[in-house]
Amino acid sequence: MPKLGEVLGGLLTDVLRARLAADALTAQAVEAYREDPVLASFSVPRVTVADLTVRLRFLVTDVTVPEPVRPDRVRAGRLWNAVIRDRVLPLLSTAHPDAGLEEVVRLLQDAVRKNPIPVGEAELDRAVGGDTTPLADATLAQVAERIGALPPAARDRLAKIRWKDEIRQELARRAGPFAERVRQWAAAEQALRSRVEVEVSADRLQERPVETLQQLELTVSLADVEEFIDLATRTEP
Structure with a gap:
């Protein structure tokens, strides 16, 4: 047929x-x-x-x-890291234009580019299921590790702002659209395999x-x- x-x-x-x-x-x-x-x-x-x-x-x-497909964690990880680099981290400098954080943000972006933040399988499944809090919390911890590895001068600049609260809020705001995008990918892959x-x-x-x-x-x-x-x-x- x-x-x-x-x-x-x-x-x-x-x-x-x-x-x-x-x-x-x-x-x-x-x-x-x-x-x-x-x-x-x-x-x-x-x-x-x-x-x-x-x-x-x-x-x-x-x-x-066909049976529903699991989200592609590698592809999702690339997208999530792009969101972190290009959307979340720049907020630190744009929200504090007088703090001189542009170079700090560039250092953080380079750190994430060289050492991407991993997206755990459990966190991704929870996010796709509607609960993005574990993904945001795990990502915040990874960002904090990279901030801790920055030169002392860069860390001193960040210490003058409430960077952790601001990044947490932005991650929470961005995680929802990210999870929806991953859901769309999975639905499209399932549809392509249907006959x-x-x-x-x-x-x-x-x-x-x-x-x-x-x-x-x-x-x-x-x-x-x-x-x-x-x-x-x-x-x-």
């Missing part, structure tokens, strides 16, 4: 073939108009299709829903009760398809 994605992919392929055929005919018309002294004064006609809508009737024969098998043959569909049939309306913008193809086939300079 064909997969729904295969059917839709075949439709999109045919749309692109039709566009190529139309462009080829246009190219031939250009040559014909150039060679004819009368036609040469007219503009070359061209058929263009901006959007194409297809209504597909089908019967679902089987649905495969819907369909029956699209006209004679087979006529044998089925109308109420058992499904209908899908798909509108394709050729400009979007061409942009996607261009990105997929582009080579780096």
Whole structure:
């Protein structure tokens, strides 16, 4: 049985073939108009299709829903460390513009870049489940370790502000959106592994009760398809 994605992919392929055929005919018309002294004064006609809508009737024969996937801890760790470096740590200098903490923040960012803060499996599972406190607390402890390894002058500057409370609050604020992003990743991976098998043959569909049939309306913008193809086939300079 064909997969729904295969059917839709075949439709999109045919749309692109039709566009190529139309462009080829246009190219031939250009040559014909150039060679004819009368036609040469007219503009070359061209058929263009901006959007194409297809209504597909089908019967679902089987649905495969895979088990939920565990969050990718490596990928999540890279994202969380980026949040710490680029969103959390800069708060120390922006919230205290007169404290001269820009260099301290750069030292901390370098420390996190060279020695990323680990994201524990249990903390990540709790965060994805809705409780981000363990992740924020564990991260704060790791940030404190890196602050403790800074030169004395940098630590003295930080001692003049309540950096621990400020970082804790910012981590708590950023942990929620981070966990939602990880949940979206997991849901997308699960969806990509799911399968819907369909029956699209006209004679087979006529044998089925109308109420058992499904209908899908798909509108394709050729400009979007061409942009996607261009990105997929582009080579780096």
